[in-house]
Amino acid sequence: MSLDLDKLSALxxxxxxxxxxxxxxxxxxxxxxxxxxxxxxxxxAGMGGVGPWVVGSPSPAGPGQTAAAAAAAQxxxxxxxxxxxxxxxxxxxxxxxxxxxxxxPFVEVGSVVxxxxxxxxxxxxxxxxxxxxxxxxxxxxxxxxxxKSVEYGQxxxxxxxx
Amino acid sequence: xxxxxxxxxxxxxxxxVLRACRELGIKSVAVHSEVDARALHVRFADExxxxxxxxxxxxxxxxxAIISAAEVTGADAIHPGYGFLSENAxxxxxxxxxxxxxIGPSPEAMRAWGDKVTARTNAARFGLPLLSGxxxxxxxxxxxxxxxxxGYPVILKASxxxxxxxxxVVRSDAEMPDSFASARREAESGFKNPDVxxxxxxxxxxxxxxxxxxxxxxxxxxxGERECSLQRRHQKVxxxxxxxxxxxxxxxxxxxxxxxxxxxxxxxxxxxxxxxxDERGDLYFLEMNTRVQVEHPVTEMVTGLDLVALQIRAAxxxxxxLPDTRNWHFRGHAIECRxxxxxxKSFAPxxxxxxxxxxxxxxxxxxxxxxxxxxxxxxDYDSLLAKLIVHxxxxxxAIIRMRRALDEFIVSGIRTNIELHKALLVDREVVEGRMTTxxxxxxxxxxx
Numbered sequence: 246m247s248l249d250l251d252k253l254s255a256l257x258x259x260x261x262x263x264x265x266x267x268x269x270x271x272x273x274x275x276x277x278x279x280x281x282x283x284x285x286x287x288x289x290a291g292m293g294g295v296g297p298w299v300v301g302s303p304s305p306a307g308p309g310q311t312a313a314a315a316a317a318a319q320x321x322x323x324x325x326x327x328x329x330x331x332x333x334x335x336x337x338x339x340x341x342x343x344x345x346x347x348x349x350p351f352v353e354v355g356s357v358v359x360x361x362x363x364x365x366x367x368x369x370x371x372x373x374x375x376x377x378x379x380x381x382x383x384x385x386x387x388x389x390x391x392x393k394s395v396e397y398g399q400x401x402x403x404x405x406x407x
Numbered sequence: 408x409x410x411x412x413x414x415x416x417x418x419x420x421x422x423x424v425l426r427a428c429r430e431l432g433i434k435s436v437a438v439h440s441e442v443d444a445r446a447l448h449v450r451f452a453d454e455x456x457x458x459x460x461x462x463x464x465x466x467x468x469x470x471x472a473i474i475s476a477a478e479v480t481g482a483d484a485i486h487p488g489y490g491f492l493s494e495n496a497x498x499x500x501x502x503x504x505x506x507x508x509x510i511g512p513s514p515e516a517m518r519a520w521g522d523k524v525t526a527r528t529n530a531a532r533f534g535l536p537l538l539s540g541x542x543x544x545x546x547x548x549x550x551x552x553x554x555x556x557x558g559y560p561v562i563l564k565a566s567x568x569x570x571x572x573x574x575x576v577v578r579s580d581a582e583m584p585d586s587f588a589s590a591r592r593e594a595e596s597g598f599k600n601p602d603v604x605x606x607x608x609x610x611x612x613x614x615x616x617x618x619x620x621x622x623x624x625x626x627x628x629x630x631g632e633r634e635c636s637l638q639r640r641h642q643k644v645x646x647x648x649x650x651x652x653x654x655x656x657x658x659x660x661x662x663x664x665x666x667x668x669x670x671x672x673x674x675x676x677x678x679x680x681x682x683x684x685d686e687r688g689d690l691y692f693l694e695m696n697t698r699v700q701v702e703h704p705v706t707e708m709v710t711g712l713d714l715v716a717l718q719i720r721a722a723x724x725x726x727x728x729l730p731d732t733r734n735w736h737f738r739g740h741a742i743e744c745r746x747x748x749x750x751x752k753s754f755a756p757x758x759x760x761x762x763x764x765x766x767x768x769x770x771x772x773x774x775x776x777x778x779x780x781x782x783x784x785x786x787d788y789d790s791l792l793a794k795l796i797v798h799x800x801x802x803x804x805a806i807i808r809m810r811r812a813l814d815e816f817i818v819s820g821i822r823t824n825i826e827l828h829k830a831l832l833v834d835r836e837v838v839e840g841r842m843t844t845x846x847x848x849x850x851x852x853x854x855x
Contacts, residue, residue, distance in 0.1 A: 337438075337458050337475040369475040370505075394479035396457040397472065398441055 330380055332402040338369030340389045340401065350391075352402070356384045364402055367395065381407040408723045409433050409484040409508065413477045414448065416488030417467060418777040419794060420699070421448040424486045427715040436480045438473055440466035442785040447777045454480050461787040467491045470498055477507050484508040484722065490789070493698040494521055510722040512697050516674045520695040524566045524604060530692040533668035538683065538691040540606035547584040553605055554583060562608040563590040567598030569694065571641035576608055611843040613684040614638065615650050616696075617665055618706045620714065620729075621675045622721040628732045629662040630706050630714075637831060639754070639847045644824075645831060646702035647742045648709045651802060651840030652684060661690060662733060677703075677718045701745070701794070704775060708741035708798040740802040742809050744828045746776075746816070747790040751826040752851075758786040762820035767812035771798040771805075784821060792823060802840065806832055827851075 334340070342350035342365055351363050358364065358378040366373050386403040389395050411434040414424045421437065425448045428435045437452035442461045449455045456476040459466030466472070468491055477485055485507055487493035496517045502509040511517065520526050524543060531537055541553035543566060554561045554577060563586060565573030573594030575586040587603070595601040618630040634650035635643045649658075665680055677699045682690040703714050712729075721727055748757045764780040776793030778784065784792070797812055799805030813829050834850055836842045 337456055337472045337479065339479060370471050370478065394456075396476075397459045397466075398457050 328406055329385065330382070330404045330406060331400050332364060332376065332378070332404060334367060334389075334395045334397060334399045334401055335376070336367050336369045336374060337396050338367040338374070338394065340391065340393055340395045341366040341368060341373075342387075342391045352384050352387075354384055354387060357407075358382060358384060358404065365389075376401065378404060380404060383407070408725070409719070411436060411453075411480065411482045411484075412510070412719070413438060413473070413480065413482035413485045413507075414452070414488070415467065415473050415485050416491055416493075417443055417446060417448075417788065418791065419775050420488040420701070421446070422451070422777045423715055423775055424488060425451055427713065427719055430713075431716055431719060433719070436476065436482050438467075438476045440787070442783075442787065445782070447779060447782075456480065461785060463491070463787065470501060474501060474505055474507070478505070482507065484510055484719075486510040486719070487698065489698050489701055494696070496521065508722055510676070510719060512674055512676045512678065516672060517697045519672060520674060520678070521697050522566060523564065523569075523694050524602070526695050527692070529668065529672060533671065534664055535668060535680075535692040536690060538607045538609070538693075541604050543602045543604055544587065547587045550587045550605060551580050551583050554580070557605065557607050560608040560610075561605045563587065563603045563605050565590070565594035565598060565600070566602040566604060567594060567600030569641065572597035573603055574641075577605075609683055609685045611686060611845055612636075613650070613652055613843055614643075614681065615653065615684050615690060616679050616681045616700075617661060618700075618703070618714075619665060619669050619674075619678045619680065620717055620721070620727070621669055621678070622727045623675050623724055624726040625670065626727055626729070627666050627670045628727075628729050629665050630710055630712065630732060631735070631737050632658060632661075633702055633705055635702065636842045636844050637837065637847055638844050639851070643702065643745065644847060645742065645744050645828065645837075646705055647740065647802070647805070648705040649737055649740065652688060657688075657690070659733065666733075676721055677714060701791070702743050704773060704794060704796045705741040705743045708773070708796060709737040709739060710735070711738060739798055739800045740805045741796060741798045742802075742805045743794050743796045744809060744813065745791060745824075746793040746795055746818075746828070747824045748784050748792050748821050749790050749824050750822045751824045754824075756786070756790045757822040758784045758790075759821045760784075761818065763817055764819075765815070765817035766793060767795065767815035769812075771808055772812050773797070792818075795828075806838060 351365055352358060359381050360378055362378045363375045364378055365376050367376055382404040384402055385405045388400040412428050413436040414421045415438060417439060425435050435452040437449045437455045438458045439446060439449050439455060440459055440461050441457060443449060444457065458472040458476055459469050485502055492498040496514040499509040499511060499514040499517060519529060527537055539557045544550045544553060560576055560578045563575045563577060573590050575590045577583050577586045590603045591601040594603055613636045615632050615634055617632050620630060621627045631648060632650050632653055633646050633648045635646045637645040679696045679700050681693045683693050684690050699715060699718060707714055717727060749755060750757055760783045761778060761780055764778060766774040773796040774793055778792050795812055797805050797808040799808050810832050813825055816825055830850060831837050836846050
């Protein structure tokens with residue numbers, strides 16, 4: 246089995262389809278281990294759906310195969326593999342960065358947050374819902390725009406875990 | 408007229424509503440679950456909002472999410488399709504409270520006709536024939552007394568819902584206590600309402616239903632009947648219009664009674680009154696569905712009307728300019744086959760990736776479907792893939808056309824019930840127009 250991106254992509258789809266959390270295969274001097282971080286049930290503002298893929302490093306293999314595996318690992322970590330957490334919206338509603346129009350925002354890029362700290366408000370049907378951080382860390386990106394509507398699962402913040 | 412309609416549904420009916428919106432110049436908002444993000448109607452809608460994960464309870468039945476989506480997109484009306492929230496009077500009430508028009512009857516009219524027991528009372532008031540039956544049964548003793556009054560065999564049915572749940576055929580006093588208890592248990596778990604009533608049981612009935620349409624200006628139109636006898640476990644498989652068992656006289660007589668009942672109870676929008684026809688050809692009212700039905704296309708084909716567009720226009724307060732349909736001549740014959748993602752023999756649902764999808768075409772063929780080659784059928788919803796509808800000048804022509812269309816229908820990657828439909832369309836009872844609700848059971852050799 247050669248480690249090209251198309252095959253890896255097809256493999257990931259198959260594993261997701263069958264809801265397999267971990268998979269390991271060794272063939273022709275290459276060992277591949279893939280594990281999925283499954284979202285915690287009931288997580289409020291945490292991972293909204295399937296977590297990122299983590300591709301384990303292969304055992305010694307030809308240069309072409311290692312490069313392909315490394316490339317796959319790189320693209321996986323770009324998508325917040327392990328050290329960052331994407332906070333997604335649990336509701337449809339309007340996204341607000343401050344508790345009120347004149348107040349300063351709850352967080353900015355660079356803010357250090359603790360678990361349970363309010364990150365934003367999502368207003369749905371006239372109710373203000375506070376969205377809290379699930380982990381300790383630093384806000385590295387703010388994806389949603391103040392005052393704009395967000396849908397279920399939409400990315401709001403990225404937090405680099407402490 | 409509405410500026411923007413939010414379509415609170417999925418699959419083929421969401422696409423159907425979207426098509427009507429496009430033709431009426433109304434903007435559309437598609438709400439969808441995560442697994443439906445690449446659905447056809449989502450791709451075609453003017454705006455799309457993801458309202459939740461796959462589970463229907465968290466998405467298509469999630470009232471706060473749907474209302475919130477309507478608010479953030481500025482939709483002024485919601486079309487509920489069929490199933491999901493379409494017969495939920497509480498949802499209709501919430502829409503009204505939020506200043507959003509619910510495209511359907513008022514919450515009061517929906518409640519009056521939606522509850523089986525009050526619907527029967529309404530029906531009796533207007534002279535709609537009823538199978539002899541009872542009101543809500545208080546106890547097994549009461550059930551036995553009523554069953555003897557009505558005459559065995561009887562069927563116990565749930566007040567709060569259908570689809571076969573909470574139903575038990577009882578043939579004697581000895582069977583009643585156990586059947587009464589288990590029917591109540593099933594009704595409680597299915598509809599959160601344990602109430603059951605009993606009704607005369609007809610061994611080999613035909614299912615005949617009448618389509619009505621009413622605007623908010625007192626206009627009421629009956630648009631003929633459909634026959635939906637070909638069912639499996641109380642789910643319709645094939646429908647047609649008109650019914651081979653109906654005569655013009657019966658149709659006209661029933662239409663008069665229905666018009667009065669609908670008009671005088673203040674019912675508006677689309678609705679369907681379902682009847683059972685016994686072995687003698689007599690009709691008995693069963694229940695009313697206060698929404699657009701899956702099989703509405705067969706009525707569209709024989710009347711030339713766009714029922715969903717009319718429903719939207721009526722909801723927007725327009726006075727519908729339809730002619731008096733009492734003497735309407737229906738045009739030819741239409742048949743619909745429900746193509747489901749299921750094994751044709753075991754009926755096991757068959758979600759998965761559709762690798763090839765080639766629906767039929769040609770003269771007199773219509774396919775209403777939300778799927779396409781490359782679409783992954785999710786396991787979270789019903790198995791309907793497509794409705795294959797044909798029209799012919801006569802019933803015989805329509806059957807030949809349907810057989811031809813089914814032969815062209817290529818689906819790979821998942822299993823479908825196309826083979827079942829082919830078998831049904833060569834069955835003598837079906838070809839001769841003598842089918843009953845027991846026909847499929849006989850053909851497949853499987854019980855209810």
